[in-house]
Amino acid sequence: MKLISRYTMMLLAFVLMLTVAVPTVLASGTTDNSGGKKLVLGTSADFAPYEFHKVIDGKDEIVGFDIEIAKEIAADLGAELVIEDMGFDGLLPALQSGRVDLVISGMTPTEERKKSIDFSDTYYKSKQVIMIRTEDAGKYLTMADLQNEKIGVQKGSIQETIGQGIPGAQLTALDKISDIVLQLQTNRVNAAIVEDTVAAGYLDDAIGLAPIVVDGEQVEAAIGIRKGNTELLNAVNSTLDRLKSENRIEEMVTEASQLMVGKDTKNIFEVFWAYKSFYAKGIGYTLLLSALGVLFGVIIGLIICMFRMHDMAILRWIGTAYVELIRGTPMLVQLMIIYYGLSLTFGINFSALQAGVITLSINSGAYLAEIFRAGVQGVDRGQLEAARSLGMGRGAAMRYIILPQAFKAVLPAIGNEFVTIIKESSIISIIGMVDIMYQASVVKNITYQGMNPFLIAAAIYFVMTFILSKLLGRLERKLNASDRR
């Protein structure tokens, strides 16, 4: 009799257990608003020594001489500096839309960019160079040698434009410089166009420089400011003037270069230990995503299952259409539609977390609906007839006779689905959800290790799904106990 409510309780308990992660995670996502003036800096922190991630005292920090300059500007303005790290090609839109107040990211003040934003005076100059694998030394001597070659560049950078000008070159344009370096190390590209100051940080026994000057001119870096914000522009320029007259910028470059780490030789346990706080944060978000995905997925699944088995044809039709549509399209495509499509077309702006939960739950809802239906239909018809002949109403027969048996029969399938949700939630990392997968990429970007960060992520996912399977197996055995006599 009490079977159903007991199952429901257990399920709820599981979901609640997972949702414990909510407050912790949400709390870490909010910035306190103490009322003071804020200066929001947009940057792509993959560009050592300009701006890059570095773990200092176990905490991930964004450092570099661009950041030092930003601190000086903020101090001169009496404002608190807030840093927003994003892909380089997201910086211009972020500045234009007002998400950030200024962009310091080793950005070159090109004519093209000047059409949409304003630039401060130049604060640094570097040169364009080609990075190659050391074993290829001597292979590329002039620009002509790069024709028809596989070349890595940063998306949205002037290096991408240069690459597009090389005849026959096959360009791989990626978000972060570290991704490009990994592509080079793993033979996916054979050369990368970068700036010498940045390349210096990567030169080790595996990566060398080709003696090719891409263009004779120096690459300048300036600070981007929203068009018409002359007040900030003047403030920025006067801070730059002061720093230049004190020779501070040169010092900052030297200091930042000293912070740059060489290749990371940590083993997997050391990587895990050094970045445990990263993974912990990722676990919180993965749990949150999966818990909410399971919760709403079950609700959607029940509703759709009821639709599919309803007496009214139209409801049955809706149920079937839902299942076919959701099951027949990739989750990644659904995510893109919900996150970008709805936002750009209808102005519905879901946060990454909201978009992730919606995608996961509508998705698992479709699968769960089918599982529930299979369960109900799998119960012998005679059971319903017997219940009815005992005088039970349809509802009561369902509740006390059919559903408990159905639930028990499909428990393994439901368990499968929950495990799938935990694993599939990793897809949400693509829109910037700070889950385990996302954090693994961050660690990869910091350490330049391609294997360990992901092995750690795999281990964490495995432990999570394994614990869940064990719990479900236990539940299954408990329920089966009633069958033995």
Ligand code: ARG
């Ligand atoms: N100077 C180049 C440009 O303006 C590359 C800058 C890349 N900066 C970065 N933080 N990744 O396009």
